[in-house]
Amino acid sequence: MEAQAPTDRDIETAVEGQDAREHESAESERADSDGLRGSLSAIEAQSASQSDIPRRIHIIGTGSVGKLVAHSLRGIANPPPITLMLHRYELLQAWEKSKKQITIQDGEHKVSRGGFDVELLPEVRRQHGVELQAGKPDVYGVAGERMRPHEAAKLLGPGEKAAPQHQPVEETQEQFAPSGEGEEAQAQQPIPLRKAYYNPGAGQGDHAYSTEPIHNLIVTTKAAYTVPALLRIRHRISRSTTICFLQNGMGVIDDVNKHLFSREEDRPSYVQGIITHGVNVPPEVAKRDPFFAVHAGHGTIALGVIPREHPVREEIEDDAGKREIWAPSARYLLRTLTRTPVLCAVGFTPTELLQQQLEKVAVNSVLNPLTSLLDARNGALLYNFALTRTLRLLLAETSLVIRSLPELQSIPNINTRFSTQRLESLVTSVADKTRDNISSMLADVRAGRKTEIEYINGYIVKRGEEVGVSCVVNYTIMQTVVGKAMVTQRDVRDDVPMERP
Numbered sequence: 001m002e003a004q005a006p007t008d009r010d011i012e013t014a015v016e017g018q019d020a021r022e023h024e025s026a027e028s029e030r031a032d033s034d035g036l037r038g039s040l041s042a043i044e045a046q047s048a049s050q051s052d053i054p055r056r057i058h059i060i061g062t063g064s065v066g067k068l069v070a071h072s073l074r075g076i077a078n079p080p081p082i083t084l085m086l087h088r089y090e091l092l093q094a095w096e097k098s099k100k101q102i103t104i105q106d107g108e109h110k111v112s113r114g115g116f117d118v119e120l121l122p123e124v125r126r127q128h129g130v131e132l133q134a135g136k137p138d139v140y141g142v143a144g145e146r147m148r149p150h151e152a153a154k155l156l157g158p159g160e161k162a163a164p165q166h167q168p169v170e171e172t173q174e175q176f177a178p179s180g181e182g183e184e185a186q187a188q189q190p191i192p193l194r195k196a197y198y199n200p201g202a203g204q205g206d207h208a209y210s211t212e213p214i215h216n217l218i219v220t221t222k223a224a225y226t227v228p229a230l231l232r233i234r235h236r237i238s239r240s241t242t243i244c245f246l247q248n249g250m251g252v253i254d255d256v257n258k259h260l261f262s263r264e265e266d267r268p269s270y271v272q273g274i275i276t277h278g279v280n281v282p283p284e285v286a287k288r289d290p291f292f293a294v295h296a297g298h299g300t301i302a303l304g305v306i307p308r309e310h311p312v313r314e315e316i317e318d319d320a321g322k323r324e325i326w327a328p329s330a331r332y333l334l335r336t337l338t339r340t341p342v343l344c345a346v347g348f349t350p351t352e353l354l355q356q357q358l359e360k361v362a363v364n365s366v367l368n369p370l371t372s373l374l375d376a377r378n379g380a381l382l383y384n385f386a387l388t389r390t391l392r393l394l395l396a397e398t399s400l401v402i403r404s405l406p407e408l409q410s411i412p413n414i415n416t417r418f419s420t421q422r423l424e425s426l427v428t429s430v431a432d433k434t435r436d437n438i439s440s441m442l443a444d445v446r447a448g449r450k451t452e453i454e455y456i457n458g459y460i461v462k463r464g465e466e467v468g469v470s471c472v473v474n475y476t477i478m479q480t481v482v483g484k485a486m487v488t489q490r491d492v493r494d495d496v497p498m499e500r501p
């Protein structure tokens with residue numbers, strides 16, 4: 001299934017020919033499909049080649065999954081143009097200094113691929129739920145001794161629904177006016193700027209900021225960082241954009257809707273993915289080459305388009321009745337991911353995908369927190385009766401919540417598929433297959449990063465509240481992991497880095 005390793009010459013040729021091919025292939029596909037599309041049935045139209053949409057795919061999150069997806073997409077025939085969205089200036093610097101390639105190691109083989117574009121995300125400052133406008137002081141600076149930070153936040157910003165901080169720079173930008181001048185004087189003296197974004201980090205890598213609209217976006221950040229990451233590019237996302245989420249946990253789309261797209265009719269389309277590939281970055285290599293990852297376990301990606309109430313294009317009606325057509329960008333993303341052999345991506349109906357997500361959340365709700373709290377590999381949960389008792393208590397609660405969910409009530413076999421016994425056998429089988437792995441949550445805890453616990457056990461607790469099941473075991477486990485993460489965060493912060501002799 002692995003793509004052939006290209007030579008250096010292949011890579012150079014790929015980069016040179018990228019723009020020309022992008023244009024040519026779009027033109028020829030357009031000619032082919034325009035003629036055909038009219039004669040297709042509804043179901044054929046969903047999967048037919050689509051050419052009237054931009055092919056560029058943006059990837060936000062350059063962790064191990066982001067690198068694997070970007071690398072795999074550049075390995076297919078007629079690859080789409082890919083933009084890596086870097087969240088830190090240091091990462092941009094590292095990219096500029098590097099060979100501008102992503103390297104994936106699979107067994108003994110290392111394959112490097114180039115031809116990527118990069119962008120630096122504009123910085124968005126968010127304090128106490130308020131997005132701070134560029135040039136505005138900080139909540140803590142204003143609060144001082146006489147005011148509490150959340151009171152200062154009210155003075156400084158319009159609150160949760162703040163306008164995007166990084167307005168596209170047109171002709172003028174107040175922040176660049178010499179200090180000491182009043183607003184009027186500034187308005188009379190426009191200061192021309194090139195098409196970039198002003199950001200408080202001023203000047204650093206600003207050539208890498210972009211204002212271009214984003215049509216196809218793949219999000220591979222950790223669940224907990226999704227809203228802050230998307231806030232930085234909110235102004236480039238529209239109704240015709242499709243966002244594909246490839247993350248652990250559930251409930252992220254609810255958060256994105258709440259914080260970024262509260263009006264249904266303004267929302268982009270969403271594709272939800274469940275990824276089972278094992279990818280990691282050995283800590284000793286992470287600093288030396290941030291664009292390297294090891295594809296340790298070959299898995300799959302299950303994908304499903306989330307139905308929307310306001311379809312991007314008109315619904316169609318045929319012999320089989322009325323049905324929604326996916327947004328062109330959703331169809332394009334799905335087609336592109338599923339034609340990438342290394343990813344083994346397959347499309348599912350929303351109902352099937354939901355059930356697969358719930359199974360994964362149930363498995364993760366045991367493996368992730370227990371391995372984090374025990375600081376042990378996944379296999380440690382096997383053949384240990386004390387831990388089996390704990391996991392049974394957790395799963396009994398989770399099973400009850402899932403079986404009570406209103407969206408599953410019309411689906412047959414739910415009680416068997418999500419029984420405590422079946423969930424336990426899933427957990428045991430995953431723990432066995434991945435017995436030598438360090439779970440993603442344990443890796444986060446050890447590194448002093450925020451964990452995804454609120455989107456795993458936290459999701460079960462939240463859904464439990466909705467259906468009247470009080471999830472005390474999940475809640476306790478969640479709070480203990482949050483506490484454990486805080487303890488290690490403090491240790492990491494206070495750590496004095498020392499070179500080993």
Ligand SMILES: CC(C)(CO)[C@@H](O)C(=O)[O-]
Pocket residue numbers: 248363364367368378430434437438439440441
């Ligand atoms: C299944 C799993 C726990 C295996 O390590 C994985 O989903 C993870 O690490 O989060």
